[in-house]
Amino acid sequence: MDTPDGTVARRVGVLGAAGRMGRTTCDAVAAAPDLDLVAVADPTAVGDEVAGCTVLDGVEAVVAVGVDVVVDFTVADAARANLPVLAAAGVHAVVGTSGLGDDDRAALDAAFTSSACLIVPNFALGAVLMQRFAEMAAPWFDTAEVIELHHDAKVDAPSGTALATAERMAAASPDWAEDPTEREVVPGARGGAGPAGIRLHAVRMRGMVAHQEIVLGTTGQTLTIRHDSIDRDSFMPGVVLAARGVDGTGCAVGLDALLGL
Helix, strand or coil: CECCCCCECEEEEEECCCCHHHHHHHHHHHHCCCEEEEEEECCCCCCCEECCEEEECCHHHHHHHCCCEEEECCCHHHHHHHHHHHHHHCCEEEECCCCCCHHHHHHHHHHCCCCEEEECCCCCHHHHHHHHHHHHHHHHCCEEEEEEEECCCCCCCCCHHHHHHHHHHHHHCCCCCCCCCCCCCCCCCCCEECHHHCEEEEEECCCCCEEEEEEEEECCEEEEEEEEECCHHHHHHHHHHHHHHCCCCEEEECCHHHHCC
16 A cells, blocks of 8 residues: 555554454554554454454464564563564564563564564653653652552553663662661552662552653652553554554664654
């Protein structure tokens, strides 16, 4: 398919297409003038129609259609099986699945020798900026805590965004004051100790989508940086940006490079 400016649209596939994020992604990709949604897959909904495409059973069927990039919104175990198939086929991958760790990233970096894999902990552009702002502020404060709040269907805690935020803050400044707590009346009340001892707190609650607050403190002042996604549509500009921009080889994390950060 040609775009309005005469260039060829990128052929995109979506894995996990029957889930809420998958369906929203399919609609967003289908609406983008420079992307062409050509294949979707989800083993729970084979034969259904999503955004004008018949749902296939898996990654091999999507690759067989002929795709330039695949967006994976499955779960971590499924992504670990899907991504090597895309790497072997020379297909770019955009990964919205949480739960992939450093070992996974190293393996993917080695596997993607003729295409690229972009793992995105959070597709909301405001959340990417939130992490950058927290990283910039970190050297000027002595204490910090990260509170993330998500819907009650999220199975992992803390979120990938919260952990990535703490990692970036710890890299920017390893010198944080020690936690003064000597006794937790309720175990876990102080959250979990993340990178550099930065405390991470996870809330799971009905009615929420994805929210995060970073509170930094030093003598006589605090700084609060907060981002709220109140609808899953908030992630779609980032998904489209990633599908449009993923390129090169190896494995990268986050949208920062695509935003020029």
